[in-house]
Amino acid sequence: MTSDTIGGMARWQPDARGRLAAAALELFAERGFDQTTVTDIAARAGLDKRTFYRLFGDKREALFSGSDQLETILVKAIAEAGAAPFDTVVAAYRRVAEEVFAGRLDSVRVRQTIIESSPELQERELRKTVSLAAAVAAALRAKGVGETAATLAAESGSTVFRVAFAQWVAPGNETSLADLIAEAAAELRAVTSP
Amino acid sequence: MTSDTIGGMARWQPDARGRLAAAALELFAERGFDQTTVTDIAARAGLDKRTFYRLFGDKREALFSGSDQLETILVKAIAEAGAAPFDTVVAAYRRVAEEVFAGRLDSVRVRQTIIESSPELQERELRKTVSLAAAVAAALRAKGVGETAATLAAESGSTVFRVAFAQWVAPGNETSLADLIAEAAAELRAVTSP
DNA sequence: AAGGTGGATGTCGCTTTGTGACATGACCGT
DNA sequence: ACGGTCATGTCACAAAGCGACATCCACCTT
Numbered sequence: 509m510t511s512d513t514i515g516g517m518a519r520w521q522p523d524a525r526g527r528l529a530a531a532a533l534e535l536f537a538e539r540g541f542d543q544t545t546v547t548d549i550a551a552r553a554g555l556d557k558r559t560f561y562r563l564f565g566d567k568r569e570a571l572f573s574g575s576d577q578l579e580t581i582l583v584k585a586i587a588e589a590g591a592a593p594f595d596t597v598v599a600a601y602r603r604v605a606e607e608v609f610a611g612r613l614d615s616v617r618v619r620q621t622i623i624e625s626s627p628e629l630q631e632r633e634l635r636k637t638v639s640l641a642a643a644v645a646a647a648l649r650a651k652g653v654g655e656t657a658a659t660l661a662a663e664s665g666s667t668v669f670r671v672a673f674a675q676w677v678a679p680g681n682e683t684s685l686a687d688l689i690a691e692a693a694a695e696l697r698a699v700t701s702p
Numbered sequence: 703m704t705s706d707t708i709g710g711m712a713r714w715q716p717d718a719r720g721r722l723a724a725a726a727l728e729l730f731a732e733r734g735f736d737q738t739t740v741t742d743i744a745a746r747a748g749l750d751k752r753t754f755y756r757l758f759g760d761k762r763e764a765l766f767s768g769s770d771q772l773e774t775i776l777v778k779a780i781a782e783a784g785a786a787p788f789d790t791v792v793a794a795y796r797r798v799a800e801e802v803f804a805g806r807l808d809s810v811r812v813r814q815t816i817i818e819s820s821p822e823l824q825e826r827e828l829r830k831t832v833s834l835a836a837a838v839a840a841a842l843r844a845k846g847v848g849e850t851a852a853t854l855a856a857e858s859g860s861t862v863f864r865v866a867f868a869q870w871v872a873p874g875n876e877t878s879l880a881d882l883i884a885e886a887a888a889e890l891r892a893v894t895s896p
Numbered sequence: 897a898a899g900g901t902g903g904a905t906g907t908c909g910c911t912t913t914g915t916g917a918c919a920t921g922a923c924c925g926t
Numbered sequence: 927a928c929g930g931t932c933a934t935g936t937c938a939c940a941a942a943g944c945g946a947c948a949t950c951c952a953c954c955t956t
Contacts, residue, residue: 520904520951545941556906561943594894631825638828656865660890663861671853696854700788700894713922714933739912750935755914 525563525573527553532570537618541567541626568632571622575636578604579643586647593653597644597665598693604669605685613676620677641666668692719757719767721747726764731812735761735820762826765816769830772798773837780841787847791838791859792887798863799879807870814871835860862886 521527531552535544546567550560564570585600609616623629645662649655672688675681681688715721725746729738740761744754758764779794803810817823839856843849866882869875875882 524904546943547941557942558907558944559905562904565943567942592896627829631829634828634832635821635825656869656886656889657893659865660861660886660893663865664858664890664894667854667857667861671850671857675850692850692854695850696858697894697896699851699854700858700891702786702891718933740914741912751913752915752936753934756933760914761912 521554524553524555524559528555528560528563529570529573532567533619533622536571536622541622541629568629571619571629572632572636574608575640577608579640581607582640582644583647586644587650593648593657593661594664594693596648597661598668598689600644601665601669602686602689605672605689609676609685617677637666637670664696668696715748718747718749718753722749722754722757723764723767726761727813727816730765730816735816735823762823765813765823766826766830768802769834771802773834775801776834776838777841780838781844787842787851787855788858788887790842791855792862792883794838795859795863796880796883799866799883803870803879811871831860831864858890862890 528549532544532549535548535552538544544567546560547557549567549570550557553560560570564573581604582600585603586596589596589599591599623633641662644665645658648658648661653661668689669692672685672692675688675692676683676685683691722743726738726743729742729746732738740754741751743761743764744751747754754764758767775798776794779797780790783790783793785793817827835856838859839852842852842855847855862883863886866879866886869882869886870877870879877885
């Protein structure tokens with residue numbers, strides 16, 4: 509079936525996972541999430557339904573393949589930083605903005621449109637967000653920050669990022685994500701100040 | 703609703719929805735969420751699987767029947783308040799703490815144990831949380847608070863509540879939820895202050 | 897060079913979720 | 927009594943997700 513022979517090379521086409529993720533993105537954009545079956549996705553990638561479930565936990569996960577990378581960058585940025593907890597977290601998210609989101613507004617918008625069209629996908633994205641915040645909190649605790657303060661700083665940073673992200677993706681926006689993060693952080697400080 | 707005649711005999715037992723929610727809670731606690739099928743739940747409530755799906759959108763929803771009430775209380779509290787946005791939100795959550803959670807620690811713990819045992823349920827709870835925060839933000843905007851400030855105040859209040867809630871439910875806790883909310887709010891201010 | 901090993905893939909069959917279409921049986925107003 | 931309505935039950939079905947087993951072929955061992 510998938511046995512290709514580029515000069516007696518691989519038995520299967522390379523990067524099955526990547527092909528499945530790409531096929532899923534295409535199909536979700538074309539027909540919508542609910543109207544796309546896992547069998548469809550696998551077929552477009554030249555694979556079997558069962559293979560999809562070996563590489564992804566469920567149908568939604570195909571849209572969130574790259575999100576481990578975010579955690580890596582965030583945790584590393586926090587481990588290297590030396591400022592106050594909240595500033596550290598905000599700086600870490602700004603680094604993510606520059607290293608993974610800058611220059612990809614168009615494709616991010618496509619993805620975001622898909623997510624906003626399906627409650628199931630929104631739930632999954634929320635979980636990813638929370639998981640990221642938990643990793644950030646753990647990284648802060650590893651630097652000696654107290655339990656509650658670490659959680660609050662991580663969650664607040666997450667909030668700032670989500671607000672800024674929404675503004676960045678909104679139609680007509682011209683400002684960079686990193687700048688929007690800085691603005692949102694400043695406004696959060698203002699909102700919580702007595 | 704569930705037509706039971708006062709004088710005559712009822713065709714159906716009253717409160718089908720409540721019976722299903724109760725049956726679901728029991729079974730989830732007994733065997734776990736995954737090991738409980740919708741048919742099981744319906745059977746214990748003396749109803750049919752199809753009836754379950756008419757009253758609840760999906761299996762998880764049976765655990766979240768009462769969460770509309772929270773939104774009502776929150777929105778009302780915010781509409782009546784007159785303080786700064788963040789203080790208003792924190793006060794609203796404290797009101798929820800007193801009006802719906804006070805005195806129910808034991809049953810809340812049972813429920814929370816179930817939720818923590820299933821990623822699917824955690825996703826749903828997250829969505830409820832976000833939905834609540836969105837309603838709070840809308841209530842703030844209705845009072846003239848700016849878009850971004852309303853969102854940030856609502857999300858920060860939500861964060862404070864979640865942190866306090868986790869502490870309240872944690873084993874060995876003796877402090878009231880309302881007090882924990884106040885403490886968390888104070889610590890959030892400290893964390894985000896320069 | 898023969899043969900074995902292993903990891904990735906395909907095939908089969910099953911349970912469960914969630915939904916549409918239709919049937920049933922009591923309540924209600926007329 | 928009649929027809930309508932509303933909650934529920936029954937039947938059928940697509941799709942999700944997973945366990946068990948078969949298959950294929952690069953690579954390794956001898």
